[in-house]
Amino acid sequence: MKYVEFNVENNKIEFINSVFGIESVLLNGKTVSKKFSFSGFKHNLNLNSENFILKSKYKQFDKREIQLELLKNGETIEKQIVRADKKQIIYWMLIGTGLGIGAYKLLNLLVETLN
Structure with missing residues (x-):
């Protein structure tokens, strides 16, 4: 299931989370990170020689939402919250x-x- 799409400098970063907790991050349609997560994870990616981190935080017992934060060189550039x-x-x-x-x-x- 696709949850979120970020657009950075004509590049598309997508966050996908499967029913069984497999988080995938795609950069322009290609998988750049794939991890199992029960409560969230940090996905590192490189875009035009700059470091990006996509942090996910899943609050399954509280609000049942996924908080996503995209950081560029350590600074937050965009946040999104999606209902599970x-x-x-x-x-x-x-x-x-x-x-x-x-x-x-x-x-x-x-x-x-x-x-």
């Missing part, structure tokens, strides 16, 4: 429920084996 996709929240709830049920069954099996 409802599908992503549902997937994580299902995964958490499944893990909880699995852990419960595993612990019960372990207790029965020990008795």
